[in-house]
Amino acid sequence: MKPFRNRLTLIIMTLIGISMLGAGFAVASVFKQYHINLLEDNMIREINLIQGTLNFPDDSSGKEAEYYTAKSMQLQQLADARVTFIARNGSVIGDSEKSPELMDNHGEREEIRQAEQRGTGRSIRYSSTLGQDMIYVARPVTQGGFDGYIRLSMSLETVDEGVRKGWMVMGAGLLILFVVAALVSYRIAAGLTSPLEKITSVARNISRLDYDARVHLERKDEIGQLASAINGMADSLQTQLQTIRDNEGLLRSVLSNMTGGILMLSGDGTVVLINPAAEGMLGIKAGQIRGRSYTDLRQHYELNKVIEEGLERRERFQEERSLYFPIESVIRFDGVVMTHEDGTYRGMLFHLQDVTEIRRLERMRSEFVANVSHELKTPLAAVKGFAETLLGGVEDEKTSRSFIRIIYDESERLNRLIRDILELSKIESKRSVMEYSPIHLSTFFESLFEFMLPHAREKQIQMKMDVPDELFIEGDEDKLRQIFTNLLSNAVNYTQEGGRVQLSVDEVLSEEHGERVILTVKDSGIGIPKKDLPRIFERFYRVDKARSRGSGGTGLGLSIVKHLVELHSGTIKVDSEPGLGSSFVIELPMLQEG
Structure with missing residues (x-):
């Protein structure tokens, strides 16, 4: 976040610097123009003063050049400006700094043309004679024997010097202001980025699953609202994650403690879930088969057939199959179709129940009933047969007593059998009370x-x-x-x-x-x-x-x-x-x- 703070400070300082330089240039331009306008106005007033006080002779003896040259020199001392008298045709008839004969025709000069058109002419240009920028102001004058233009010119060096001094003063002020602005901008940037750094750090911690991280800011502005939103999001995520963990733990506990096996497959036959009960029934480990195809269970031919049929039929079914690995067992398969929320096919869920013991007990019950029937039938048949013989009449007493003994023994045997059956039933039904x-x-x-x-x-x-x-x-x-x-x-x-x-x-x-x-x-x-x-x-x-x-x-x-x-x-x-x-x-x- 510090690079961002530095970039933000640099941007603010750049904008402030550009604004200050722009303002400086604008002020310097206005200052210079103001001084030029002020100088022009003074020069116009001086021209008007010259026009009002100077004597313009009417003679045309050819000494106008000497007269106006002398006057221009006198006026230069008074006005502190170069004075030039120009005839209407543009020829110079008097100048305070140069002989008129050596000077060009000034009829096309900018200030002369403006004076002719507007009454007052102004221009600024470089003077090759003096080697510096000059300001020229001219006005038409027709008085006495003079018909032409009076032009004053002054060097802009004083103006430029004033501008330079102004720049120095203003530059020092701008520098101080820039330093102050830099400090203020850094504080502002720090005030903006420091809470953002905290928010970013907390958001990064949350992305790393540290849902206990919180932003501690006592602010009521937008940044404070952002911090509150981040904290609220973290609270919500923490609550939802805890709910998910609780549900996941509950589901894991249910799956781990189920006596029945659970085998979940995706639509393409990949094993998604297998619980410990199913691992025990099938003799495999979840890590060995999860994420792989059910066809990798090569030792379970009957299981593969059931799964293949379920994936093809895509409907609920119940079947019992005998498996021979890891031990011979009878497994009941309940297949359930799984779908997404939009109803599209997702895969199959198989519930495996080991019914080996149930089937063994059913077989034992059938055998028990058959054995009891057989065991009861044998003595009853003997009792009935000898009883019928006795009823038919037996004259020999010895034979009769023998038959009666057989009937007695068989009845005793029948009694023992019934007693043992009742005793065994009582024990197996847990109704036999132990008295230690x-x-x-x-x-x-x-x-x-x-x-x-x-x-x-x-x-x-x-x-x-x-x-x-x-x-x-x-x-x-x-x-x-x-x-x-x-x-x-x-x-x-x-x-x-x-x-x-x-x-x-x-x-x-x-x-x-x-x-x-x-x-x-x-x-x-x-x-x-x-x-x-x-x-x-x-x-x-x-x-x-x-x-x-x-x-x-x-x-x-x-x-x-x-x-x-x-x-x-x-x-x-x-x-x-x-x-x-x-x-x-x-x-x-x-x-x-x-």
């Missing part, structure tokens, strides 16, 4: 072993328990009893005669999870094939259906166990080898939270 209390594990498992020992002795199975006597945990005793009753019953049922079942408890300390208890139920039974291990905790899943049915199992025990362990904030896993037995490991916190 301290449990002495040694006493707890001793009572459990007493319940299991009769059945184990029938198969000559050795049961062993290794539980620290001082160990307590916090848990729901009834549900823990249900967990280990299922595990120990399975261990006894699927272990051949003469085998062994062992229960061990260990205490561990984890930096991440705190104090925990590891409970292991290990048997030497038939084991579980590796292909079946991932599914053994599913409802109604049986490794050996014939053996399970023969042992009276419902296929729901391990599913119930898994849910009850999770209700205790624990984990369960299994390790098994066919023919070598199985090992179920449960890890539970020593103290329950909440």
Whole structure:
């Protein structure tokens, strides 16, 4: 801004200088002309005075030249001016400074012609005789024996000297005035540019996104109004920017926390936006795909097909496709057309929802209904069949009692099945209330072993328990009893005669999870094939259906166990080898939270 201030000061000073010089020249011209006019008027008065006082003889003896030359010299002393007498025909008959015989005819001189035409003649010209500018004034005189012109001439040197002195005085005054004007103009320029510098600096800061910058000026003029306008603009920009930032933060938070994926594409198929949920579903990073074409997602053939169809159709649609990267999943695509304010096509917005778990649960529900129907149908068919036989009449009492025993066993099996179904439903619907209390594990498992020992002795199975006597945990005793009753019953049922079942408890300390208890139920039974291990905790899943049915199992025990362990904030896993037995490991916190 300082160069602008200097330029403004220079312009003002230049204008002032030009104005002063113009005024000086005008004043000098007026001064000079005034003095010339004043000198001309004095010379006219002197000519009139000469005409009134000089004696003009009538003789024509040829001595006019001597007479008028002598008179002109006398008059020059009195008038302090060159005096010239000129005859009507233009010949000089007397001059105070030069012999008339040596002088040219003056009839064509400017002042003589003007005097003849107007009565008074004036002219200024360079005199070659005297070598300087002269002013000439002439008037026609006809008196006595003289008929011609009396001309006075004076040097303009005195006038020029006066003008020079005037210029000196005026120049000194103009110089002083110029200096004063320069100082004043600099102050004025500074007064104008200094607030403009502040305004410019604030505007520059605002352009650099510093919306806190303000102009601090206490002025009521146009510059003050400009400063107020700049401050108002900054306030408005700051408010709008804060609103934009709030909305942007809200939108970013919404997009980041959405469980559904968002994929936005422009009209030419360029990826404009992708949120974290979509990144997880598609196994990509936003930085790798944003700004690039959707066709770069080469590993997603089905996704590319959906996007291509959406961009071609340009209408709302819903579809489900199976994706196989990064994991196999079922994704539901909701495509929405995006348009500009004028209604022109802008691109497509795809909402991605992972419905893999939903479809799995639907499949499980269907399988559950089918399995329940099948499991209920089998004992009901047996009960109905033997009941019908008994109603038809059976004479043999032994056969009748056998049929009644079968009906009783099947009804018990049906009762267990219904009980397990209700228990599992209650657990999965979160309606199972947990009642935590301290449990002495040694006493707890001793009572459990007493319940299991009769059945184990029938198969000559050795049961062993290794539980620290001082160990307590916090848990729901009834549900823990249900967990280990299922595990120990399975261990006894699927272990051949003469085998062994062992229960061990260990205490561990984890930096991440705190104090925990590891409970292991290990048997030497038939084991579980590796292909079946991932599914053994599913409802109604049986490794050996014939053996399970023969042992009276419902296929729901391990599913119930898994849910009850999770209700205790624990984990369960299994390790098994066919023919070598199985090992179920449960890890539970020593103290329950909440």
